[in-house]
Amino acid sequence: MLLLIGVVVVIVLLLVVVFNRFVKNKNMVKDAWSNIDVALKRRYDLIPNLVETVKGYAAHEKTTLESVINARNAAMAVPSDDINGQIKAENHLQQTLRSIFALGEAYPDLKANAGFLDLQQKLNEIEENLERSRRYYNGTVRENNTYGESMPGVLFTGMFGYQHFDYFEAEVAERENVKVSFN
Template sequence: MSLPLIILVLLIILGIIVVFIYNRFVKNRNVVKDAWSNIDVALKRRYDLIPNLVETVKGYAAHERNTLENVIKARNAAMSVPPDEINAKINAENQLQQTLRSLFALGEAYPDLKANTNYLDLQQKLSEIEENLERSRRYYNGTVRENNIYGESFPGVLVAGIFRYQHFEFFETDEVSRENVKVSL
């Protein structure tokens, strides 16, 4: 076999490998985006529910205006992040989650509110959304893990820059929202 033929065969093999790697990057990115779309649906349901919840609490805890305003601000901030900016969306959602925790802490401080059927219904619906969101988050984080491992390991790491490999952030609860919310009246 001549040297030019060997080089041609090696280039063809290398080309096939690069195409395989590229296709894997595309597949991983699309799986992550699909997983994110499941989260996005749950987030939109949560956004729709929050104003009703705030209005219900407002009647019982009128002097807790700051908490209620913070919930609305966090909701609006989270809604304003474009859906394709996943990492920014995750940060905004962590802020919203923290303000929602403080809103529910108000429910504990006001027994009349806690007994209100509308409040209880909204709280139940939000709880269902949060459970769905948690399942979607676990699936999303699994797809992110697969994507990030492939982009950071051999042979993907060799061509990641060429194909504009996208590293995604995990959707985790931030450290602040893991702490218990304290309400003092």
């Protein structure tokens, strides 16, 4: 009888430890994402000012400017609890932002504009903060996903509502150079 009680106690303790680890990992991922979310909101606020500054110098680049605004609006429209959806939208927004800075290279007057330079500096600071936050987020995601996919966590993923998270990585298109053509 004592042996049976001992086995039950050990099983209950194991369940408690595994459950608590799932909760801890999920909360760490959400905390890490909240750091990214703050930087993203700062970037969303900066983008309209950047587009307006570029508009004055590159008025015939309307499609590029519209694509940046559309990507920003799409990223803002993703529900805040859809981390994986936000990652995809942010990767697209990042790509369109690169096209604005490519325009800066093509227009010397724009590149010399103090407002554009100030906005570019602020955006660079936000991007650096985002990079640090992404690294931390990816570390917490790695810990969460590894625990949920290895023993003993894998045995209890369904029972405890394990949630797999995607890494916040650069997409293939982001790794390529932006091509600007005025043909």
